Amino acid sequence: MVKVVRAAVARGPVGKLPRLFWVLWSGTLINRAGYVVQPFLAIYLSGRWQLSPVLIGTVISTFGAGAMLSPILGGQLADRVGRRRMLIAGMLASAGTMLLIPFATHVVAIALAVGVYGLAVDLYRPAVSALVADTVAPADRSRAFGLLYWAVNLGTAVAGVAGGWLATRSFWLLFAINAVACLSFATIAARLVPADLPRPRRTTWTRFTMADGLLVSLTLAFFLCACLLVQAYVALPIVMTGQGFDSSAYGLVLAVNPVVVVVLQPLLLRRLTALPPLAVFAAAIALTGAGFGLTGLAATMPAYAATVLVWTVGEIAVAAVGPALVAEIAPPDMQGRYSGFFNAAYGAASLAGPVSSSFVLQEHGATALWTACLVTGAAGAGIAMALAPALRRRRLSLSVTEHAPEQES
Numbered sequence: 242m243v244k245v246v247r248a249a250v251a252r253g254p255v256g257k258l259p260r261l262f263w264v265l266w267s268g269t270l271i272n273r274a275g276y277v278v279q280p281f282l283a284i285y286l287s288g289r290w291q292l293s294p295v296l297i298g299t300v301i302s303t304f305g306a307g308a309m310l311s312p313i314l315g316g317q318l319a320d321r322v323g324r325r326r327m328l329i330a331g332m333l334a335s336a337g338t339m340l341l342i343p344f345a346t347h348v349v350a351i352a353l354a355v356g357v358y359g360l361a362v363d364l365y366r367p368a369v370s371a372l373v374a375d376t377v378a379p380a381d382r383s384r385a386f387g388l389l390y391w392a393v394n395l396g397t398a399v400a401g402v403a404g405g406w407l408a409t410r411s412f413w414l415l416f417a418i419n420a421v422a423c424l425s426f427a428t429i430a431a432r433l434v435p436a437d438l439p440r441p442r443r444t445t446w447t448r449f450t451m452a453d454g455l456l457v458s459l460t461l462a463f464f465l466c467a468c469l470l471v472q473a474y475v476a477l478p479i480v481m482t483g484q485g486f487d488s489s490a491y492g493l494v495l496a497v498n499p500v501v502v503v504v505l506q507p508l509l510l511r512r513l514t515a516l517p518p519l520a521v522f523a524a525a526i527a528l529t530g531a532g533f534g535l536t537g538l539a540a541t542m543p544a545y546a547a548t549v550l551v552w553t554v555g556e557i558a559v560a561a562v563g564p565a566l567v568a569e570i571a572p573p574d575m576q577g578r579y580s581g582f583f584n585a586a587y588g589a590a591s592l593a594g595p596v597s598s599s600f601v602l603q604e605h606g607a608t609a610l611w612t613a614c615l616v617t618g619a620a621g622a623g624i625a626m627a628l629a630p631a632l633r634r635r636r637l638s639l640s641v642t643e644h645a646p647e648q649e650s
Contacts, residue, residue, distance in 0.1 A: 258377060258381065258384075258385060258388075259376045259377065261372065261376050261434065261435070262373060262376060262377060262385055262388075262389075264429065264430075264433045264434060265369055265372060265373065265389065265434075266388060266389060266392045267392075267429065268425075268426040268429040268430060269369065269389060269392045269393060269396070269426070270392040270393075270395055270396050271396070271422055271425045271426055271429070272332070272396065272422050272423060272425070272426040273392065273393045273394075273395070273396025273397050273400060273422075274395075274396035274397075274399040274400055274422060275396075275400065275418050275419050275421060275422020275423070275425075276396065276397065276400050276419060276422065277400045277403060277404035277407065277415045277418055277419050278339055278342070278358075278415050278416055278419045279304065279362070279474065280397075280400065280401065280404060280474050280495065281404050281405070281408050281415060281488070281492075282301060282304070282355070282474070283297050283301060283474065283475060283478050283479065284408055284478055284482075284488045284491070285408070285412050285415070286300055286301075286351070287479075287482070288408070288412075288488070289412055290348070290351070292348065294479055294599050294602060294603055295599050295600070295603055296348065297475075297479070297595075297599065298475065298595040298596050298598065298599025298600070299352070299595075299596065299599075300348070300351055300352045300355055301355070301474075301475060301591070301595040302591070302592050302593075302595045302596045303352045303353070303355050303356035303359065304355045304356060304358065304359035304362075304591060305359060305471075305588055305589070305590070305591030305592030305593070305594070305595060306356055306359060306588075306592045307355075307356045307357060307358065307359025307360030307361070307362070307588070308359040308360070308362055308363055308587065308588030308591045308592075309359075309585050309588030309589040309591070309592050310360055310585070310588065311359065311360050311361065311362055311363035311364050311366075311585075311588060312363045312364075312366050312367050312580070312581040312582075312583075312584035312585045312587075312588065313581045313582060313585045314360075314364060314581070315327055315331055315363060315364035315365060315366060315367045315368065315577070315581055316367035316371075316577040316578040316579070316580055316581020316582065316584075317577070317578055317581065318330075318364070318577075319367045319368040319371050319577030319578075319581070320371070320574065320575060320576070320577040320578050322437070323436075323437025324368040324369075324371050324372045324375070324434070324437060324577070325368070325430060325434045325435065325436060325437045326437055327364065327365065327367070327368040327577075328365045328368040328369060328372075328426075328427075328430045328434065329427045329430050329431055330364065330365075331361070331363075331364030331365030331366075331368065332365055332423045332424065332426045332427035332430070333423070333424070333427050334361035334364055335358070335361045335362050335364070335365070335423045336419075336420040336421075336423035336424050336427075337361075337420075338354075338357045338358040338360070338361040338362075339358045339361075339362075339416055339419055339420060339423075340416055340420055341354040341357060341358065342354045342355060342358060342416065343412065343413055343416050359588070359591070363584060363587075363588065365426075366580070366581075366584055367577045367578070367580040367581035367584060368577065369389070370386075370564055370568070370576070370577075370580035370584070371576040371577040371580055372434070373385050373386065373389065373564075373568075374568040374571070374576040374580070375573075375576065379568075379569060382564075382565040382568050382569070383510075383513070383514040383518065383561050383562055383565040384510060384511075384514055384561075386560065386561055386562075386563075386564040386565050386568075387506060387510040387513070387514070387557075387560065387561035388510070390502070390506070390557070390560035390561060391502060391503065391506045391507070391510075393499075393560075394498070394499035394502035394503055394506070395499065395502075395503055396499075397496075397498070397499040398496055398499035398500050398503060401492050401493075401495045401496035401498075401499060402492055402493065402496050403418075404492060405488050405489045405491065405492020405493065405495075405496075406489065406492070408488045408492075409487070409488055409489060453570070453579075454631070455570055455628060455631045455632065455635055456567065456570060456571075456579060456582060456583070458624060458627075458628050458631075459522075459563070459566060459567065459570075459583065459625070459628065460582060460583050460585070460586045461586075461624055462522070462523075462526060462621045462622075462624040462625040462628075463526075463559070463563055463583060463586045463587075463621075464586035464587075464589055464590055464621075465526065465617050465618070465620055465621030465624070466525075466526045466529055466530075466555075466559055466618070466621050467586050467587040467589075467590035467591075467594075468590040468593060468594045468597075468617060469529050469530055469533050469552070469614050469617055469618060470529065470552075470556060470587075470590070471587075471590050471591050471594040471595065471598075472533055472594060472598055472610075472614065473495060473498065473549075473552075475594060475595045475598055475599065476598045476599075476602060476607075476610055477491070477494075477495070477536070477545075478491045479599075479602060480536075480602070480607050481494070481545065484540065486542070490542060493542070494542060494545045494546055494549060495549070497546045497549040497550060497553070498549050498553045498556070501549070501550055501553040501554070501557075502553060502556075502557055505553075505554065505557065506557050509554075509557060509558070510561060513557075513558055513561055513562065514561070514562075518562040518565060518566055519562075519566065519625060519626070519628060519629055519632055520626070521558050521561075521562045522558070522559060522562050522563060522566065522625050523621075523622040523623075523625035523626045524555075524558070524622065525554075525555040525556070525557075525558035525559045525562070526555065526559060526618055526621040526622045526625060527555070527618050527619055527621070527622035528551065528552065528554060528555035528558075528618070529552045529555035529556060529559065529618050530552075530555075530614055530615050530616070530617055530618010530619060530621070530622075531551060531552070531555075531615060531618060532548055532549070532550075532551030532552025532553070532554075532555060533548070533552055533611060533614035533615070533618070534611050534612065534614050534615030534618070535547075535548045535551060535611075536548045536611045536614070537607060537608050537610075537611030537612065555618075563583070564580065564583070566632075567579050567580060567583045568580070569636075570632075570635050598610055601613065
């Protein structure tokens with residue numbers, strides 16, 4: 242069984258977190274700074290191939306189909322073959338598969354290439370989450386996951402501006418830079434992440450993850466929130482370009498998201514971790530829905546930027562407390578599988594979100610879409626709040642188990 246570190250990790254200066262955490266933080270920062278393919282995929286498909294909104298949504302949904310399976314597979318393998326091996330393999334697979342996309346010249350081939358890339362893109366993510374859960378004390382996990390998300394957005398701030406500039410000059414540069422970033426993280430992991438220890442095998446992941454109603458319900462609430470967040474990469478660029486904005490304008494508006502995270506997260510993180518995590522999770526989902534709902538009122542770049550500010554605050558809180566809640570309820574030797582199952586919600590949203598939003602945009606218009614986002618956020622928040630009794634029972638059960646005397650085998 243994986244030994245979860247329970248020794249006190251002092252709160253306060255961020256340097257008190259384990260060295261391995263900062264290795265993962267640095268690799269994540271580099272990887273996300275080069276993550277320019279997926280955010281600009283809709284613009285690539287419309288600008289390079291002149292696809293309709295429905296076809297764009299369909300092609301991007303193949304990415305979502307792969308991305309939905311990617312963390313589940315990655316979590317299973319992280320627990321079975323090891324965190325380090327899966328982190329390296331995931332980054333190599335992501336770099337290799339994304340380079341298939343620019344060589345595809347027919348819409349069917351493009352969709353297949355995008356789907357294969359989606360299958361590879363999040364193979365590494367459960368390994369990173371499991372390493373954090375393995376090495377960071379439970380009381381500090383929300384802070385650790387929040388800082389990891391901060392690294393994601395520091396990188397995304399660079400990627401948003403650089404990707405918008407690159408997309409106006411050469412789509413090939415998007416794929417090349419993204420591949421180099423993935424290879425860089427793989428190299429860091431190979432050099433600095435300790436070798437994996439042997440781990441016992443469980444029978445099947447479904448027997449344990451699907452039977453855990455608390456995990457499934459948390460994942461459902463996160464799925465609804467993720468359906469909102471993918472609209473930043475699907476509906477938002479389509480609506481903005483339809484109003485006459487170019488890819489650089491969209492890139493600058495999208496860059497508000499990571500900039501807000503970079504500026505506000507250090508200020509909010511300590512306050513958020515002092516509040517009940519489930520209540521924060523629910524409120525954050527509702528706020529995310531409100532932010533996207535307000536997008537229906539925007540018609541200028543400052544107005545779009547203001548809506549991004551609103552839903553970004555919700556996203557900050559979800560990213561900090563969501564993974565920490567999952568790590569709290571997961572058996573120690575199944576951290577990868579629980580994390581993979583939870584993160585699969587984003588892939589599922591990447592599959593469902595583009596198709597549904599593209600259909601609503603084409604058939605009913607932008608106002609109907611942004612109203613649906615507001616309702617979706619309220620529904621996700623309601624599901625999360627309904628889990629409070631179950632979470633209290635789980636914590637009590639874990640407390641009893643942790644303090645029970647160990648039996649010699």
